[in-house]
Amino acid sequence: MRIGVAGLGRMGSAIAARLIDVGHRVTVWNRTADKTRPLAEAGAKVAASPAELANQVDAIVTILTNREAIAAVYEGPSGLLAGDANGKLFIDMSTVQPETEVALAEKVRAAGGTFVECPVGGTVGPAREGKLLGVAGGPPARFPPGPPLPPPPPRRAGRRGGGARRLGRRSAYPRAAARFAARAAGLSRRQVPG
Numbered sequence: 001m002r003i004g005v006a007g008l009g010r011m012g013s014a015i016a017a018r019l020i021d022v023g024h025r026v027t028v029w030n031r032t033a034d035k036t037r038p039l040a041e042a043g044a045k046v047a048a049s050p051a052e053l054a055n056q057v058d059a060i061v062t063i064l065t066n067r068e069a070i071a072a073v074y075e076g077p078s079g080l081l082a083g084d085a086n087g088k089l090f091i092d093m094s095t096v097q098p099e100t101e102v103a104l105a106e107k108v109r110a111a112g113g114t115f116v117e118c119p120v121g122g123t124v125g126p127a128r129e130g131k132l133l134g135v136a137g138g139p140p141a142r143f144p145p146g147p148p149l150p151p152p153p154p155r156r157a158g159r160r161g162g163g164a165r166r167l168g169r170r171s172a173y174p175r176a177a178a179r180f181a182a183r184a185a186g187l188s189r190r191q192v193p194g
């Protein structure tokens with residue numbers, strides 16, 4: 001799977017570096033282009049815009065400051081959704097309000113993509129080592145191929161953040177969601193709650 005990372009702040013840079021370390025083909029984009037350099041030196045491709053990033057990969061991880069940053073990166077004139085979003089998987093790891101993720105999920109769905117929110121616990125060190133905690137929520141029916149989904153777990157599955165609250169309400173398969181998002185981000189399965 002070709003993975004893109006949009007947002008190379010402290011967390012995005014660490015996650016992208018981790019993904020490269022564990023052998024993924026990674027393409028990156030960041031508003032401030034200088035921050036792509038260390039990752040390019042580590043083997044990442046660099047996309048010219050979020051739209052180009054979406055065109056070039058199968059799954060895109062975003063980890064951005066806030067709602068405004070998410071709007072700019074997803075919905076700007078050369079944003080992710082201006083690219084080829086059809087059939088692509090978008091995983092937003094930003095820590096934002098649940099309402100922001102719900103609205104974004106709908107926009108991604110309308111563009112033909114699949115959206116998984118996965119706010120993370122942990123900071124740069126754990127991100128670099130694949131030891132973040134991820135709490136994922138998303139549509140189970142459209143998850144990419146993988147191991148068979150387990151039976152629906154208890155409704156209260158998450159522990160923290162917007163993802164956790166929404167998991168209890170909306171996702172029938174939060175464990176599978178968490179595992180998938182964790183795999184996509186190169187996280188360790190045993191560190192994913194649920």
Ligand SMILES: NC(=O)c1ccc[n+]([C@@H]2O[C@H](COP(=O)([O-])OP(=O)(O)OC[C@H]3O[C@@H](n4cnc5c(N)ncnc54)[C@H](OP(=O)(O)O)[C@@H]3O)[C@@H](O)[C@H]2O)c1
Binds near residue numbers: 032070073093095122
């Ligand atoms: N740092 C942590 O320990 C930690 C832990 C868990 C969760 N989080 C969450 O992870 C997210 C990112 O945190 P971070 O520490 O990596 O932040 P950061 O270092 O400040 O990086 C923020 C990223 O968002 C981008 N950005 C901001 N506004 C933008 C805009 N209008 N258009 C395009 N890009 C924009 C920045 O681009 P530029 O480089 O161009 O400014 C940068 O790539 C936040 O939601 C935070 O709450 C952080």
